[in-house]
Amino acid sequence: MNPGIMMASQEGTRTGRSEDVGRRLKYIAPLRNERTDATSEQADYLGLENIQSWTGKLLPIATSDTSEGDDSTTGTANVYYSGDVLFGKLRPYLAKAFHADQDGVCSTELLVLKPQPYMHPRFLFYSLLSPIFVGQVDASAYGAKMPRANWECIGSMKLPTPSYVTQRLIADYLDRETSRIDALVAAKEKMLALLEEKRAALISRAVTRGLDPTVPRKPSGIDWLGEIPRHWETKKLKYVVSKIGSGITPKGGADSYQSEGIPLFRSQNVHFDGLRMDDIVYVDSDTHESMSNSKVLDGDVLINITGASIGRCFYIENLHGAANVNQHVCIVRPEPMIETKFLYFTLRSDVGQRQIDLSQSGSGREGLNFEALGNFSIVVPPLSEQKTIIRYLEKTGNQSNEMLREMQQSIALLRERRSALITAAVTGEIPVEEMRP
Known part of the structure; x- marks a missing residue:
């Protein structure tokens, strides 16, 4: 029995969830092997790049970056239906899972799983995002540059399967708690973006206006640039x-x-x-x-x-x-x-x-x-002013970097807490009584 399931079984006894018996993924959510001709330009096409790692959130804006190794140019896509759960087999360490709320087509690098009637789709979704499961899949991946896992291995892995009522309770609990964490992350990311914008504006002002607002100015000759210090040159x-x-x-x-x-x-x-x-x-x-x-x-x-x-x-x-x-x-x-x-x-x-x-x-x-x-x-200012501006921007940059690092660390800790919470909930470490609204 794998370590994750052993832990789940032991914790199930402690929390009164004796029904937590590990079952192989291929039995609780068999693979849906339905394909069609499609391209990534289709409105309903879902690529790996459209799924946010570790959260399963849909990223609405597709990217032209093909570094994901997607197969969107081949014209072949997997078909999925509302209620299906998708899991990325390419670079499994990225933890790309998605719970579909409508029908669509997706990259063949996404496995389409059809939860059995006794499996709550959201519980399965969170189980696939557990670092324990992702780590086991990643360990089975092959290929150095673009590692991927195969269904035979993934489908043989076991997941905790408490009763449907318990699954729904856990899924509802994780929906609430992860939403709270995600809101905190979004707020901090907004602050991070504002700090970046403030720093960018500071740099732009220094290299085009200088540090002394009282010096005489002249038109730069460039509409979008505006005025510059009179003794500076445009080249x-x-x-x-x-x-x-x-x-x-x-x-x-x-x-x-x-x-x-x-x-x-x-x-x-x-x-x-x-x-x-x-x-x-x-x-x-x-x-x-x-x-x-x-x-x-x-x-x-x-x-x-x-x-x-x-x-x-x-x-x-x-x-x-x-x-x-x-x-x-x-x-x-x-x-x-x-x-x-x-x-x-x-x-x-x-x-x-x-x-x-x-x-x-x-x-x-x-x-x-x-x-x-x-x-x-x-x-181009005189060299002496260039050096003064450099010293100023490096000093303020160091201060900004410290604030940015603190903010980034705070976001990283929240994301770690999110993953740990998912693992604890789906493996039985959190008593069911504590999950009720």
Whole structure:
């Protein structure tokens, strides 16, 4: 018997729920194998990216990011009906489950389960979101880059199955309690967004107006920019940098990546708050030398020029050894007239991000070419003022970062509490009497 069911059986005795007997998932909710031709553009199509991890909430806006490994382009989809429960077999650690309240079609990476009459759909839904169950499924997954679990293994796993009345009581209890937690998370996320907006506005004001509101001003010559300090200049980016260029896909693509060697920065490594090295890949020295035009130097600013993360940027500082970038990341190398960090703050401000938006064709953010980037208009103060602004923004940024970290930690704790509550309820750790309204 697996540990989760053993715990459930023991707790069932303590709480008076002696009927908590583990049953295999394939018997209490058999797989619905009904397929149809469909595309992800359909209004009723549900992809993995449309389901929020660990909550099962529906995300109404589909994303163009195909990193989920969805099969939406194949034209084949699973059919589901109101009352069915869906579970994502691809990257099971993401815990993507959904209780359908209407009919629809979905990715074949989502298993469609039909709860038996004695199984309450919401109880089954919460059981599938229990970290115990998700952990067991994830342990059975295969594949290094895009791990997925198969139904034979998932269907053989056991879940607690108390009486239908008890299941409904637990489901109602979890609906109430998770809603309260979700409301707290939403409020904190709103505060987090406001903090981010305040910081962004502060950066934009500093790099376009300076720190002294009393200095004489002049028209910038750009309608959306307005006035700037009289002694500042407006220049095209290409006139204050010595390089604008990106890398290429290494020969062999992902197969050329190594676990050690020379770092290769990709778009997922470049964020506004720093360069994240937890997902960095490496190439050998020969590959690095063959990409000589995209070698990274101290003082460079890296900016993502394709995909959903277009516009994200950060700078290189205290580089130890060599490094390179792929074709999705552009190197912007400043001339002595502009400080690296001032250029970074400018590109991440409304001045840079607005021009990135304006440079995109249509409604999507398809890509940013070097010519468009070079024609960006930026404001250039004297070097002494640039350094003063940098010190000011770093100081206020440290204060903002501390508040953001505290808020993020608070949200993380609430989400942990949510998951722990689900596990405790579906495995019998919480007495039934305590769940009544």
